[in-house]
Amino acid sequence: MKEEVRRLLSEKEVAGFLGLRRDERGAVVPHLFTLENIDEVESLVVEEDQRYSPGKILLKIVAAHPGEKIGVMARGCDERALIELHKRNQLNLDDIVILGVACTRALAEKCRCPLPFPSKIAHGEKVEGVTGREELEAIEKLVEDERFRSWMESFSKCLKCQGCRSVCPLCYCPECGLAEESIIRHGEVPPEFPVFHLARALCLAGRCIDCGACEEACPADIPLRKLSKRMQEIMKELFDYVPGMSPDDNNPLSFTGDAEALKRLGGVIAAMKEEG
């Protein structure tokens, strides 16, 4: 991997390479490697199970250096996030060179990741993922009232730190709906729940690539991952759509859609059955 990064930089295939590096104090941090400081590539960290979301950092770099080719080290989830950002015109995949890293089985289990590898692997071995369905089943088997109470108790711990939003690779909107006072009253902790959390889940429907960064960031241990996993299932069941898989398809909630897509809704929406 280090060899490949050096080659990309010295042959000027990329103007910079975004990866992880062990800094002078021993901490592993995201870093932009460049030709001028090519010796730093020695400190590139790839073996360890270190995860970060390069999406947001990349957006900043791309905005500052339009048209430049940038290399990036990406795990499966990172690659899916980049594909989503590309679809949403936030960056151009033609200008990005992805060096894929496959996750270890241990990391895949820790992340409850169903697809712990990118489409092209430059480092590591492809391992089977885990679905994480059990945790959804645990919620689904509760009766409605218990389900409601368990969610409300989790949501009531919310500190409104916005960590979930800040860390999310797909939360790039310059103005966020959660800041809209007609939805969430300002200056209250916890924020009005469940509307705060459910509105976020809805906003990310068909966009969330289920990386789990939000749940990792949450200081109140709200099981946000269950929401995002269920949202992904809903999109798959209703529209046969999985975000982040291909740059060529589109989120069904982002366009009005054809009659074909509506036919599938009959089971959920009674009014659609009548329409035939």
Added chain:
Amino acid sequence: MAEFEPKIVGFFCYWCSYAGADLAGVSRMQYPPNLIAVRTMCTGSIWPPYILKAFQKGADGVLVAGCHIGDCHYLKGNYLTAKRMAVIKQLLEFFGIAGERLRLEWISAGEGEKFSRVVTEFTEEIRKLGPSPLKEWNSEARA
């Protein structure tokens, strides 16, 4: 405890369902007074969080009504509504609010009778379901 009176928030599109409501009104058709009607230009223009907000603020049921598929004034706005409502319903289910509390109907400007029937039906359905769990949670939290 006083008998439960459902509170229902309706989002109606300007071109069809709101006109349908007007027709029901001028035709002196009867329907329960539990409905609070909100007029929107198109059901496709309802920002989904507003539906959640209605539940947050104590609605026991939310009724969304727009033009029949193919009749949308903006051509395909209601296509988007159908997709969104399906997603919201399932999200509500998973969260613990019965999906039946959110209802989507297509009501044209000529269907005053259907409007009054749907509102009556829906009100009775919600009455059977009882108060929304959110409403109860909020009153417990305040007490």
